[in-house]
Amino acid sequence: IGSKFSISFRTFFTYQIANVVILHKDLADDFEAFCRANSSPLPLLYRSKCGEWSCGPLATGSDIREDCPEYCVFENGVLMKKVASLSSYTPQLQDMVTFYLGCSFGFESALKAAGVPVRNVEQGKNVSMYKTSVACIRAGQFHCPMVVSMRPVPEDKLDNAAQSTHGIPLAHGGPVHIGDPSIYMCNATSTPLGVSVRPRQRSHFCFSSCAIECTIVDMFKQNAIIAPSSENKRLSSAGFLQSPLLSSRGIRALFLQDELLKACLSLSHSSSVLITTGFPTHYMHNPPEETDGPPGAIAMAAMLQALRKEVVIVTDGRALEMNQHIMRDAIKKGASIIADLVFLRYSLVVLGVDLSCLVRTGSYCTMFSECVCVCVCVLSNWGGYAVACALYVLNLCPIHWRYLHSGLGLSLTPDQQSLWMACLPTVAKEEEMLHILVKYGVRSGKTANLGLEVDGLTFHPYHSDVIQRLRNLTLA
Missing domain, CATH: 3.40.1640.10 (PSTPO5379-like)
Known part of the structure; x- marks a missing residue:
């Protein structure tokens, strides 16, 4: 040799x-x-x-x-x-x-x-x-x-x-x-x-x-020594999510590098996924739910189903019927590409989350449970959008695709990539999702306003800007 x-x-x-x-x-x-x-x-x-x-x-x-x-x-x-x-x-x-x-x-x-x-x-x-x-x-x-x-x-x-x-x-x-x-x-x-x-x-x-x-x-044979993949760099940075809100909400200290990548690797290797969302923030209103959570959960579910995972959304029995109506409307409006999501009746304490274990950071509360990865985000919806986008990027990585399929020679088809791209969050899709939540009386978490708002931030320009920047980064 x-x-x-x-x-x-x-x-x-x-x-x-x-x-x-x-x-x-x-x-x-x-x-x-x-x-x-x-x-x-x-x-x-x-x-x-x-x-x-x-x-x-x-x-x-x-x-x-x-x-x-x-x-x-x-x-x-x-x-x-x-x-x-x-x-x-x-x-x-x-x-x-x-x-x-x-x-x-x-x-x-x-x-x-x-x-x-x-x-x-x-x-x-x-x-x-x-x-x-x-x-x-x-x-x-x-x-x-x-x-x-x-x-x-x-x-x-x-x-x-x-x-x-x-x-x-x-x-x-x-x-x-x-x-x-x-x-x-x-x-x-x-x-x-x-x-x-x-x-x-x-x-x-x-x-x-x-x-x-x-x-x-x-x-x-000639081979270039490849630098660490740009896909991994994109997945592990997402720096724009570290906005000044991180400091104002007292969660910057909780941010861990590469947790988004680790979470998406775990999800990509799974065959079935349970997603839970919902919290009765406004106990003085009916329903007490807030607009932060369900849109991000549905965005993750759509991408996971496109990746051929079995997805189940777990919700409190009290909110089951409302969430079923929200899901049906979302599918009719094209707000989310989901074939068939199953809602299970579950108690309020789900997946190991202890609601009595609250860490107060400033004027905000953060729930903790024992878990493998913690993706810290300013808003739950933004975290859900980021996971959906990161799963898309990860599965386009040829090294991950080869590893995922045991290197047998299976290749990614254009139809698969087109379906994944269609499941990425868009400004129009997520705005329609908020309209549906408002229709069923779901309110902004911080202000209890019944409008296109999440935790006191109006959809335009705040949320629309984050969604568009996520898409631009994902499709770059």
Whole structure:
């Protein structure tokens, strides 16, 4: 393996490393489809013609019968032996097709260049490999669980590892899982070698390179060392929400960096979400609800449903009928794109929130409960809008999308992105939402005014400005 690193251009070059699978021609089309459907675990570099020993596009003067240091020989799906040459199998190879697949060893130079220690290289050992509980996408006769290589990475180097490997798809690309391997592994005691694929129709003969005996081709790969993603920067800043109101409401000290990003990561990885909102601020009025909360909750619910999460809004039984009417009107008016939200009857104390635990900050109260992430915001609605926008940005991030879908090769479609964009809050949509709340007697929290106002701030220019700035930042 030859490599060099240029600091001035912040790029590196290295020879491409390939694993090799040789199958009977009757299985070749199905296996190619299997590789295309699972482009991360099986990055296809080249498919040879039937009986072709060389791989012109990858390496000149190559002969796959001799290029690998060692080969696995399978008969009827069973590993029979390992040999140093396939020349004695030339008659059988006349009817066989060779597949050259990218190898994870190809990104180790990138890890080193990014300052990430490569422990298996330091210790002179082969990388650890495991079968997982994630099923590859089936194609024709081929199906199997995904096999992964696992590398220990210091916590403070995780971002560097993900960013530096993401841009090398021909070497499997970025990580498909970070964290506790027991969540991902179904058999962490076995170490499968070679290609873990079992077709129903078993070829009489097939061959592969051994697990650590790859072939090196002439093709160079070039990869830029990627800076931390702009998506993550956008999600973790949202500085405009830190308005002077933070100080006047006494909550600036509660602000924690990156909590919005952490919350959205948790939501994006979930399959179902409960959202609760509503507080009887105006006990002297009927209904006692305020305008701060429901619009933000509905904005989050709309985006989560667009992301195919099961969403349930939990509300107090006293306010159930009113909220159902509000939701129906919102759907009719197009104020929110929601297919079917289910309201559950629930007691006033919900999801661990202890209403007796109030921390008084100036003239305002803040409720606390035990939770993983706290997204501090001036107004609940603004926080809900920010979460909806951040979920949109996060799911456009290719690294997150790959991680979310286990790196099997699934891609984001234009239809999906269009649906998500339609669920983003807009000035017109949120103004209509306030009109609906006023129709049902819901009042501004601070002043009890029955109008287009939230916590004493009129919709124009205050709330409309925040919504528009959020959209501009999200769609930038």
